[in-house]
Amino acid sequence: MKITRLHSVIAALGVLLPALLGAQQRVDILIRGGTVVDGSGAPRRRADVGVTGDRIAFIGDATASRITAARTIDATGLIVAPGFIDPHTHTQADLSSPERHANLAYLMQGVTTVITNNDGGGSIEIGRTLDGWRKGGIGTNAAVYIGQGSVRGAVLGMSASAPTPAQIDSMRAIVARGMDQGAIGMSTGLYYAPGSYASTDEVIELAKVAAAKGGLYDSHLRDESSYTIGLVGAVNEAIRIGREAHLPIHISHIKALGTDVWGQSDSVIGIVKKARASGVDVTADQYPYTASGTSLGASLLPRWAEAGGRDSLRARAKDPAIRARLVADMEANLKRRNGAHSLLISSTRDTSLLGKRLDEIAQRRNTTPVEAALAIVTAGADPGVASFNMNESDIEKFMKQDFVVTGSDGSDGHPRKYGTFPKLFHEYVEAKHVLTLERAVQRSSAETADILGLKDRGRIGKGAFADVVVFDESTFADRSTYEQPTLLAVGVRYLLVNGTPTIEDGRFVNAFAGRVLTRR
Numbered sequence: 049m050k051i052t053r054l055h056s057v058i059a060a061l062g063v064l065l066p067a068l069l070g071a072q073q074r075v076d077i078l079i080r081g082g083t084v085v086d087g088s089g090a091p092r093r094r095a096d097v098g099v100t101g102d103r104i105a106f107i108g109d110a111t112a113s114r115i116t117a118a119r120t121i122d123a124t125g126l127i128v129a130p131g132f133i134d135p136h137t138h139t140q141a142d143l144s145s146p147e148r149h150a151n152l153a154y155l156m157q158g159v160t161t162v163i164t165n166n167d168g169g170g171s172i173e174i175g176r177t178l179d180g181w182r183k184g185g186i187g188t189n190a191a192v193y194i195g196q197g198s199v200r201g202a203v204l205g206m207s208a209s210a211p212t213p214a215q216i217d218s219m220r221a222i223v224a225r226g227m228d229q230g231a232i233g234m235s236t237g238l239y240y241a242p243g244s245y246a247s248t249d250e251v252i253e254l255a256k257v258a259a260a261k262g263g264l265y266d267s268h269l270r271d272e273s274s275y276t277i278g279l280v281g282a283v284n285e286a287i288r289i290g291r292e293a294h295l296p297i298h299i300s301h302i303k304a305l306g307t308d309v310w311g312q313s314d315s316v317i318g319i320v321k322k323a324r325a326s327g328v329d330v331t332a333d334q335y336p337y338t339a340s341g342t343s344l345g346a347s348l349l350p351r352w353a354e355a356g357g358r359d360s361l362r363a364r365a366k367d368p369a370i371r372a373r374l375v376a377d378m379e380a381n382l383k384r385r386n387g388a389h390s391l392l393i394s395s396t397r398d399t400s401l402l403g404k405r406l407d408e409i410a411q412r413r414n415t416t417p418v419e420a421a422l423a424i425v426t427a428g429a430d431p432g433v434a435s436f437n438m439n440e441s442d443i444e445k446f447m448k449q450d451f452v453v454t455g456s457d458g459s460d461g462h463p464r465k466y467g468t469f470p471k472l473f474h475e476y477v478e479a480k481h482v483l484t485l486e487r488a489v490q491r492s493s494a495e496t497a498d499i500l501g502l503k504d505r506g507r508i509g510k511g512a513f514a515d516v517v518v519f520d521e522s523t524f525a526d527r528s529t530y531e532q533p534t535l536l537a538v539g540v541r542y543l544l545v546n547g548t549p550t551i552e553d554g555r556f557v558n559a560f561a562g563r564v565l566t567r568r
């Protein structure tokens with residue numbers, strides 16, 4: 049009895065004494081006076097956030113808790129949120145470049161973590177890529193997939209043949225090595241050659257290797273339109289891969305591409321919900337633009353015409369009988385893409401083409417759009433295009449789903465690389481009220497971290513990594529356009545990457561605090 053009482057007195061003193069004596073918790077950085085949207089989806093609340101080292105050490109009322117700080121950031125009137133996580137980018141080259149490794153296009157959007165090697169692409173030399181980033185420094189955190197298209201290309205080149213058992217083994221070994229070297233899963237782009245030459249069974253064999261090593265499956269669907277198996281068929285294929293290979297499925301840039309499939313968002317949402325209810329882990333990401341970004345060849349050429357590579361394509365285009373079939377297929381594909389005015393050349397060294405739409409180019413050359421496109425893709429490099437093919441109703445329906453998160457699919461020549469996250473907040477939260485601020489933050493941070501298996505990221509929570517964005521809700525906006533796709537976003541006042549200030553007063557301060565993230 050006595051001892052118990054003594055214990056309580058000591059315990060009480062333990063709480064009271066430090067307060068009476070003015071004991072303080074000291075943090076490195078105190079973000080003071082802001083409105084915290086913590087990523088969980090919970091309502092915003094007024095709170096101060098303390099950071100020590102690379103972690104969040106305090107959340108609450110700093111004055112009442114007698115917090116002192118080496119440095120204070122005034123966040124009065126600003127939103128304090130977890131740094132955004134982008135599950136789909138094309139930043140491998142940027143992060144590896146001595147000039148572009150800051151990843152500024154993303155930092156200015158409040159993005160602190162990017163994933164790359166999506167769409168089945170990127171280098172298969174995962175270890176070398178990640179080591180290069182560790183040595184050279186990177187502005188954002190980054191993680192990679194091992195890309196199935198690249199794996200198939202390394203073993204079978206541009207061949208459309210089925211692999212031999214030995215070739216399957218070789219592909220499995222490359223996937224295993226990539227996972228062991230730090231990939232978070234396997235990505236596919238079954239729409240693109242040479243990944244497209246793989247059967248579903250072939251993909252399942254490789255996905256099983258990623259599954260055994262704790263990875264997920266990231267899918268640019270085989271068909272987002274009506275090219276081959278159709279949008280619904282392609283969603284079903286992705287779900288089957290998840291079910292049979294036993295791994296989570298993440299559908300990249302979910303959309304209904306082209307008038308043939310407009311309105312099918314309802315069917316796709318229904319299929320995904322049913323699969324989720326049956327125990328398959330299916331999620332998706334989305335960018336808030338009506339144009340997709342791809343290449344002129346990828347949008348119009350049938351995949352059979354690309355088998356064997358560019359020389360084979362040129363030979364086919366020269367053979368009159370094959371050319372007739374090629375042109376007919378391209379005409380059908382152009383219709384799927386909503387016609388020649390819907391294709392805007394967005395990235396090319398040829399300044400006579402840049403910024404022009406395909407109908408205009410054809411008119412100038414006094415030929416048909418398909419003939420003009422064929423001449424361009426057989427003459428040299430395949431230019432990037434912005435392809436206007438989505439409708440707003442499908443975009444908003446997908447956007448409201450609880451399994452859909454934000455992802456830019458950022459590529460050169462498309463404004464989404466510089467504008468996806470602020471555009472979501474500016475247009476779909478502030479202007480159209482399609483999403484609440486809390487939901488927009490959640491689907492751009494915590495939910496994405498959970499999907500990707502990124503531990504202690506994506507939340508404003510004690511002990512979490514201090515990836516923090518401080519932005520002005522009223523001015524946070526994209527500036528990039530189809531005409532000027534590389535204009536940086538505005539409205540992010542401060543950005544911390546692993547506790548290090550990277551943007552201050554809206555300016556990049558030459559900090560390279562990003563880390564390489566691996567699944568394990």
Ligand SMILES: [Zn+2]
Nearest residue numbers: 167268300457
């Ligand atoms: Zn893609």
